[in-house]
Amino acid sequence: MKGSLPPLSRIGILGDGQLGRMLALAAARLGVSVHIFGPDANGPAHAVAAQSTIAGYDDEAALTAFAASIDVATYEFENVPASAARTLSAKTRLAPGERALAVSQDRIGEKSFISGLGVPVAAFRQIDTGDDLVKVMQEGFGPAILKTRRFGYDGKGQVRLSGSEDEDTLRSKHAELTGAPAILEAMVPFAREISVVAARAYDGSFLPFDPAENVHRSGILATSTVPASIDAQTAEAAGEITRKIMDALGYVGVMGVEMFVVEEEGATRLLVNEIAPRVHNSGHWTMDACVTCQFEQHIRAVLGWPLGDPARHSDVVMENLIGHDAGAWEKIAAEKAACLHLYGKSETRPGRKMGHVNRLSAKS
């Protein structure tokens, strides 16, 4: 892209969830006008946007009108249908681009792409049938996670295997995924999980936030702690892996890259677990601990603005408020050094992300 879209430009965001909402709020801070497109009339992003379209992602007429009303489009989730991405790319500018979506929508394609860059990933096999699963496991693949190739998130569409299951058990585990094409990923004996959230601009400039150390519970992110307990060399390596992936995709916007830190025989290795071509839950800490947060950074990148300063002024622990966790809002609101974020969702469900809190402390 040559030049940047000025303030008062109109950005379209596909997706009406909390990420869309936080993107919209960041855009508003910059004087940018937001149009939210999503299927859920109660989606939390609609309430904070100048314009709002409630329609399905397969509604070509609605997508065409949406594209005509904006200067640039982006999205809050990687499962944007390819047809919607194509329509938007044809009629307006779309960032991140179709390639990032295509790669991240298929776990086999994603892993192949990453390992093709010389970046280590966990061992994996393509599993199309129950027979495939039995064969691979009986060859001694070991402890593993069987995941659907597409449309999984927050631990949904995943089954754990210890490696000692008999054939019947394997077939029934495979059946739990209802026959969807799958990937078998070796369990990694990691010391910790980290992620790098970073931004890349149209001109290729790249700025990572500090790596976060993540703890998941029941497949859902529970906390992100920054700084992570990794040494400077590992942090730099994590940033370089992220840069390599984003460069290879010609990526524009913010991306999250989850990695395993493996400590073996005194050496530290990083394996990429997965990438998300969007703002990322493990980057929510940036909202209160950095000069520029991931949401503003994404908006800046997509508009062609200079990237903001990702420098961190505080140490921070981000805790997700999941389901009834958010019932403690008043207690959290009274805490010292706590920054509370609630997403305005009217219905509380187990496993649903209702908000998060960033607890700050002086920079160590």
Next chain:
Amino acid sequence: MKGSLPPLSRIGILGDGQLGRMLALAAARLGVSVHIFGPDANGPAHAVAAQSTIAGYDDEAALTAFAASIDVATYEFENVPASAARTLSAKTRLAPGERALAVSQDRIGEKSFISGLGVPVAAFRQIDTGDDLVKVMQEGFGPAILKTRRFGYDGKGQVRLSGSEDEDTLRSKHAELTGAPAILEAMVPFAREISVVAARAYDGSFLPFDPAENVHRSGILATSTVPASIDAQTAEAAGEITRKIMDALGYVGVMGVEMFVVEEEGATRLLVNEIAPRVHNSGHWTMDACVTCQFEQHIRAVLGWPLGDPARHSDVVMENLIGHDAGAWEKIAAEKAACLHLYGKSETRPGRKMGHVNRLSAKS
């Protein structure tokens, strides 16, 4: 008020300018639904609110419908007509209350109220006619500012007097205010101007932000610097003055109190210049340098939530972007440690507040 309004409550904000916009964005972060009421279809606050009413403040039917749609009302400006405040108070909860509005709408009433609390203000006289002005000045009142009693802001409705004007000049200066009731305020030979922005809750709890040191140009705030160059004792005294004023008003919400710091014969004295019963331009630095910003603090207070932590994690200089200043947005966006805020106003006019930038540095 007993108890607090929960998240998902609906707050109504009277006023559609940038303060309303920033209040709306802060409310959205807390999962609170916002209804903006204001006369200007292009007012920047409308674009970020779940609901929006474009109507005049004297439109009783619109105000009544507005009141019925919300759980609590607040405002972004002190010149809310008394009739509108009365309607809202009768039909819903209004915070800050009518008393704060009444006191701050009349400069004579405001000065009398403050000095009645034993808090020093600059010498002042009520000026109803040109004769009044001539008489007071000829008695040797000295260098002074003649201001309209009501509806002045950003230096509008003000005339400076050196104290050596002849009668004709005084009469013509008075005529510049088109016969509006006026106040004559003695010029204060201040060393610096500071302000305290603070919050008070329904239960009387009070939390000030650190005092800011302000520089005005052409009657408009240019910069706020924190920390201010005052000693700890003066900072504490400024906080106590603010508390005294807010307590006396039974105030709920955020207030800005502007003060002159006078240094005479080795002693430091504080004089209150004016109070604003609302979030304040000299508190915009809190958006990026504090755990909780003034906008969120106001929303919390009005909803009956616990006040947030006003602790400051960084030093900061806030610079207003006035008129064509905002044309430098791209250069500012590229600065290190700069947090840029643009208000989404489509028309640039000289003297119009278009945005601001908070430049952070490590806490001294």
